[in-house]
Amino acid sequence: MVKGAGSGRDAALRAIAKSDSKRLYYGRFILSPLRKGQADTVGIALRRALLGETEGTCITHAKFGSVPHEYSTIAGIEESVQEILLNLKEIVLRSNLYGVRTASICVKGPRYITAQDIILPPSVEIVDTAQPIANLTEPTVFRIELRIKRDRGYHTEVRKNTQDGSYPIDAVSMPVRNVNYSIFACGNEMRIIVFLLVGMKCEL
Numbered sequence: 001m002v003k004g005a006g007s008g009r010d011a012a013l014r015a016i017a018k019s020d021s022k023r024l025y026y027g028r029f030i031l032s033p034l035r036k037g038q039a040d041t042v043g044i045a046l047r048r049a050l051l052g053e054t055e056g057t058c059i060t061h062a063k064f065g066s067v068p069h070e071y072s073t074i075a076g077i078e079e080s081v082q083e084i085l086l087n088l089k090e091i092v093l094r095s096n097l098y099g100v101r102t103a104s105i106c107v108k109g110p111r112y113i114t115a116q117d118i119i120l121p122p123s124v125e126i127v128d129t130a131q132p133i134a135n136l137t138e139p140t141v142f143r144i145e146l147r148i149k150r151d152r153g154y155h156t157e158v159r160k161n162t163q164d165g166s167y168p169i170d171a172v173s174m175p176v177r178n179v180n181y182s183i184f185a186c187g188n189e190m191r192i193i194v195f196l197l198v199g200m201k202c203e204l
Contacts, residue, residue, distance in 0.1 A: 024199060024200070024201070025199070025200045025201075026198060026199040026200065027198050027200075028197050029195070029197075029198065030193060030195055030196070031193070032193040032194065033192065034192040034194065035192065036185075036192055038192065039183045039192040039194050040183070042194060043181035043183065043194050043196070046179070046196060047179040047180075050176045050179045050198060051176055051178075051179055052152070052153065053152060054152065054174065054176050055150055055151065055152045055173065055175075056093075056150070056151070056152070056172075056174055056175035056201070057093040057094065057095040057097065057124065057150045057173070058089075058091075058092075058093060058148070058151075058169075058171050058172055058173050059089070059091060059093070059103075059146050059147070059148055059169055059171075060100075060147050060148070060168065060169055060171045061146065061147035061166060061167065061168050062084070062088055062144055062145070062146055062166070062167055063144065063145040063146075063165055063166040064081060064143075064165040064166075064167070065143065065165045066165055067081055067165040067167075069081075070082045070085065070167055074142075076109060076136060076137055076138030076139075076140040076142070077134050077135065077136055077137065077142065078134065078135040078136075078137055079134045079135065081167070083134075084133060084134050085167060085169055087131070087133045087134065088146070089170060089172065091118075091131050091133075092126070092127040092128060092131075092201045093124055093125070093126060093127070093148065094124075094126075094127055095123050095125065095148075095150060096123050097123050099149070099150075100147060100148070100149050101147075101148045102145065102146065102147060103119055103121060103145075103146040103147075103148055104118070104119045104143070104144065104146060105117050105118055105119065105133070105142065105144040105146070106119070106141065106142070106143045107136065107142055108136075108139065108140070108141050108142070109137060109138055109139055109140055109142065110136055110137050110138060110139060112132065112134075112135050112136070113132070113133040113136055113142065114129060114130055114131060114132055114133060115128065115129050115130070115131040115133065116129035116130070117133070118146065120148075124148060127201070149171065149173075150173070151171060151173040152173050153173055153174060154170070154172055154173070154174060155170070155171040155173070175200050176198060176199070176200050177199040177200060177201055178197075178199045179196065179197070179198050179199075180196075180197045181194055181195065181196045181197070183195075
């Protein structure tokens with residue numbers, strides 16, 4: 001609830017529409033009644049809080065073994081290490097964990113590797129298990145060790161050539177992708193209505 005100054009009632013936030021798919025959720029919310037001058041303040045504050053303060057879970061590191069650099073190719077795999085890292089970055093996770101956890105992939109080809117093949121720790125789930133990771137073209141065993149972390153915001157790390165084949169992944173921990181709001185006036189009392197459109201990677 002948000003108290004509307006001089007309105008004699010509380011401003012309420014209500015969901016008026018929702019749509020979802022495997023990869024994107026969005027909802028439309030209405031906040032009213034507000035007085036003139038309140039709408040922008042509330043809209044900006046909600047947008048900032050949803051984009052900057054909402055926590056999410058993502059993969060932050062991947063370890064392949066003895067891979068000299070991220071542009072290397074691995075025998076029996078169609079994609080380069082860099083392409084696999086980008087695919088891992090796109091995987092959307094949902095969890096209540098705090099701190100860092102480990103996960104892994106261990107499969108034998110030939111076959112397509114998807115997010116469903118990730119062996120996850122308890123309390124972590126994958127939103128879209130069909131997200132592709134790599135195409136294993138030969139009858140070889142493919143292993144990756146993953147690091148998972150719950151955080152907020154966007155974090156980048158400089159990738160360096162490593163001896164143990166461990167590479168950081170740009171961590172996009174923001175479950176909310178975008179927030180837009182629009183303001184409308186109605187009635188003789190110039191009551192203000194705020195429409196809030198929120199796009200998310202997963203259902204909060």
